[in-house]
Amino acid sequence: VQLQASGGGLVQAGGSLTLSCAASGLIFSSYNMGWFRQAPGKERKFVAAITWSGDTTYYADSVKGRFTISRDNDKNTVYLHVNSLKPEDTAVYYCAASPQSRGTSLIQTGLRYLYWGQGTLVTVSA
Numbered sequence: 001v002q003l004q005a006s007g008g009g010l011v012q013a014g015g016s017l018t019l020s021c022a023a024s025g026l027i028f029s030s031y032n033m034g035w036f037r038q039a040p041g042k043e044r045k046f047v048a049a050i051t052w053s054g055d056t057t058y059y060a061d062s063v064k065g066r067f068t069i070s071r072d073n074d075k076n077t078v079y080l081h082v083n084s085l086k087p088e089d090t091a092v093y094y095c096a097a098s099p100q101s102r103g104t105s106l107i108q109t110g111l112r113y114l115y116w117g118q119g120t121l122v123t124v125s126a
Contacts, residue, residue: 001023001025001026001097002010002023002024002025002071002117003021003022003095003096003097003115003117003118003120004018004021004022004023004024004115004117004118005020005021005025005050005070005094005095005119005120006019006020006021006022006102006120007019007020007078008092008120008121008122008123009106009121009122009123010123010125011085011122011123011124011125012017012084012085012124012125013085013086013087013108013115013117013126014084015085015124015126016081016082016083016084016085017082017085017122018079018080018081018082019035019079019080019081019095019120019122020077020078020079020083021033021035021077021078021079021080021095021117022075022076022077023045023077023078023097024112025098026097026115027091028073028076028097029052029073030099030100031047031052031055031080031098031099031100032039032049032050032051032052032097032099032100032102032104032107032112032114033049033050033052033069033071033096033097033098033100034047034048034049034050034095034096034097034098034113035047035049035069035078035080035093035094035095035096036093036094036095036096036110037079037089037091037092037093037094037122037125038057038092038094038119039088039090039091040090040093042091042126044094044110045060045087046060046108046109046110046119047059047060047061047063047067047080047093047119048060048063048067048069049098049104049108050069050070050078050082051067051100051104052100054073055069056104057069058080058104058107059109060086060108061100062088063089066083066085067080067081067082067083068080068081068083069081074088078095080093080095081117082122085122085124086124087124087125087126088124089124090122090123090124091121091122092119092121092122092123093119093120093121093122094116094118094119095116096110096113096115096116097113097114097115097116098112098113098114099114102114
């Protein structure tokens, strides 16, 4: 199984990016997908998640209204559209896959996720 995250970069505050996570080696449509981030010197934190069907999404309070998670099951890809970026959004962003069978309780923690990508760095300058 591989989760390949991409799309990070250096952006000015107020800017936007779209992060992508391409999955292979698994039946993508059977997995709930999540994005987490880890800022330098800090713990990894939940950002957003989406159910296998795309019907339900979850967001951390800190990104609600600014970030949007979506998925394309035909392309085995999950996206994170990040808008109105702030310097405190600077972090390595990781995508993760949780089997549908594990349900959605605790989806905002890392405990439900079976596979993790390598991360993509987002740096927001003031």
